[in-house]
Amino acid sequence: MPNYEPYRGEPTKSADIAPDYVELETTRWNSVPQEDQESTAYDPAQLIERTSTRSTKNDMETQLPLGQAIKKYPKIAGYCLAMTIPIIGWGYDLLVVGAITGEDSFKADYGKLIDGEMTIPGNWLSLWMGLPPAGAAAGALLGGWLQNRIGRKFSLMIGSIISAMAIACIFFSHLPPEPDTKRVVITVGLTFQGFTVGIIKTTCLTWVSENAPTALRGPAMALFPTFTLIGQLIGAIVVYAVNQMGSKNGYLGAFGSQWILVLGPFTLSCLMPESPAHLIRTNQEERAIRSATRLFGPKMNPYSALEKIRETIEEEKATTASVSYWACFKGSNLRRTMIVILANVIPALFGLELLSNATVFLQSIGMASGPSLLIMIGGIIAGMVANGIGFWLLSRTGRRSMTIVSMGIASLLWGAMGISGFWSGPALAWLAAGLMISVIVVCGLGCWPAGYAIMGETSSLQLRSLTHGIGSVASQAASITLAVLLPMLFSKDKAALGAKTAFVFCGLCIIGVVLAWLWIPEMKGRSMIELDHMFEMRLPTRKFKSFKMETHEVQEASPLAERGA
Structure with missing residues (x-):
């Protein structure tokens, strides 16, 4: 490990900067009092003394173009990319488990003879649709708690191991002779698979959001929907192949292939460094230094990165009495939690639930099964390309404006589709398909x-x-609600709204635009400690973008500075 010398207060000249680093920021790592040290050894003047050069430098770092940010933080960029690998498995599960229930050989083993044909009983189908999201919600809650107890690394490992066991339950569910026993076993497997998805997804989101630098955080988080779609594309191809096979081996192959995808997160959990933020919060400083060195060295000084994390955590400890779910709904954290909940339900508001079931919906308004499956695959590819461009746009455009504008356009597209539902004809299904793909691209x-x-x-x-x-629970609750309601709206034996179902999402998009305008501030280019300060100030939503704050303002807010003074 490279031997980094922490800054001890001597003036640093540009010529003295070691050539091994692109930059070497000043740090007070050894001067910050620990829990068992006296605060009198701490000099608050070092916190307040900041030059305009340092402030300008921080501004430049947060506004780095995407390419330069990746070059500056190559290891973190690589790990953030690796943390999206488990999301491929999530997208794959979402599509395969739902689509495979319509396959003839699966219905022959798990179905019941109704009106002369093998059909999955409606009560079991409802359980298979509802229990995995419910399990994911429970897994997200447990995963949030578990990460604070054993860390992000081991939470991902535990989630991967339980996932492998759940896949085994699903795969071998065909062995019992009685159909009801088969259905019970696969129901248990699907529920636990959803449970592990909640743990794994929450862990990956937390690790990336904690460790990605400000210039990379937005684009890195934007990789999650892209890799979800990659998983769904792989799943769509597998389902198409299964439909061609027409035997038990087809759906067993689809279930068994999930073991291959679970190897990704398990291997990653063995190789990844623990999040330095978690290690600092739990006073594991030696491990934090080793972890930060793996993430930042040799181009960056890990002590400087750890010092920024320490400053942020110490300031947050002054305003958060305990680390608990209840604390998320107290003080300024209530506003932050509500924003995260809104961000999590955005996909439900713009109609992702209907878009994910495009095959069934398009068939209900007159499209044949073959073309509807191809439309779904085309929509997935279009969504991947759009999200790839969105990944780049996030490094240049504000999150608030991207959200409001795209949801506004989506409301118009859904409205046009709803109006088309007042007519009938063979072209209606194709028009609906085109508008649905347009919504995917815009969003x-x-x-x-x-x-x-x-x-x-x-x-x-x-x-x-x-x-x-908490955000994942809100997301799953929205998914469960729409999964139950949508078939009742467009099915021919229920409300039979057909294309007029789009009016629901036209209204939801309008609601999303209003809520985003009222609640979501512009946070692009803001460091974590800046955002802490701005939320504590109760800064109005629409003033976040223009608010100016020098570095010394954040430092003076530190509780350590107050103690030392």
Whole structure:
């Protein structure tokens, strides 16, 4: 490990900076009093003394173009990319488990003879649709708590191990002779699979949002919807292949392939460094130094990075009495938690639940099954491309404007689709398909990746894992609600609204625009300690973008400075 010498208060000249580093920031790492040290040894003047050069330098760092930020932080960029690998498995599970229930060989083993054909009983189908999201909500809550107890690294490992066991339960559920026993076993497996998805997803979101530098945090979080779509694309291809096979081996192959995808998060949990923020918060400083060295060295000084984390955590400790779910709803954290909840339900508001079930919906308004599956695959590819562009846009455009504008356009597209539902004809289904793909593209360029960036920037470091857990519960609750309601709206034997179902999402998008305008501040380019200060000030939403704050203002807010004074 490189031998870094911490800054001890001597003036540093530009010529004295070691050539091994792109930069060497000043740090008071050894001068900050620890819990067992006297605060009199601490000089608050070192906190207040900041030059305009340092402030300008920080501004330049937060506004780095995406390419330069990746070059400056190559290891962190690589780890952030690796943390999206488990999300491929999540997207794959979302599509495969839902689509495989319509496959003939699966219905032959798990179905019941109704009106002369094998069909999955409606009560079991409802359980298979509702229990995995419910399990994911429970997993998110447990995952938020578990991360604060054993860390992000081991939470991901535990989630991966339980996931492998759940896949085994799903895979071998065909062995019992009685159909009801088969259904019970696969129901248990699907529920626990959803549970592990909640743990794994929350852990990955927390790790990336804690460790990505300000210039990379938004784009890094935007990778999550992109890799979700990659998983869904792989799942769509697998489902298409299964439909061609027409035997038990088809759906067993689809279930068994989930073991391959779970190897990714398990291997990652063995190799990844623990989050330095978690280690600092739990007073594991030696491990924090080793972890930061793996993430930042040799181009960056890890002591400087750890000092920024320490400053943020110490300031948050002054305003947060305890690290608990209840603390997320107290004081300024209530506002932050509500913003994270809104960011999590943005996909539900712009219609992702209907878009994910495009095959069933398009068939209900007259499209054949073959073209509807191809439309779904085309929509996934279009969404991947749009989210890829959105990943780049987040480094240049504000999250607030991306969210409001894209959801406004989506409301117009859904409105046009709803109006088309007053007519009938063979072209209606194709028009609906085109408008649905347009919604995917517009939201992929805006509110979908922006929502993930907002999730990663809003909560405090102290409560980040818990806040992500609450946000995931809100997301799953919205998904469950829409999963139950949507079939009742467009099915021919229920409300039979057809394309007029789009009016629901037209209204939800308008609600999303209003809530985003009222609640979501512009946080692009803001460091974690800046955001802590701005939320504590109860700064109005629309003043975040123009608010100016010098570095010394943040430092003077430190509780350590007050003690030392």
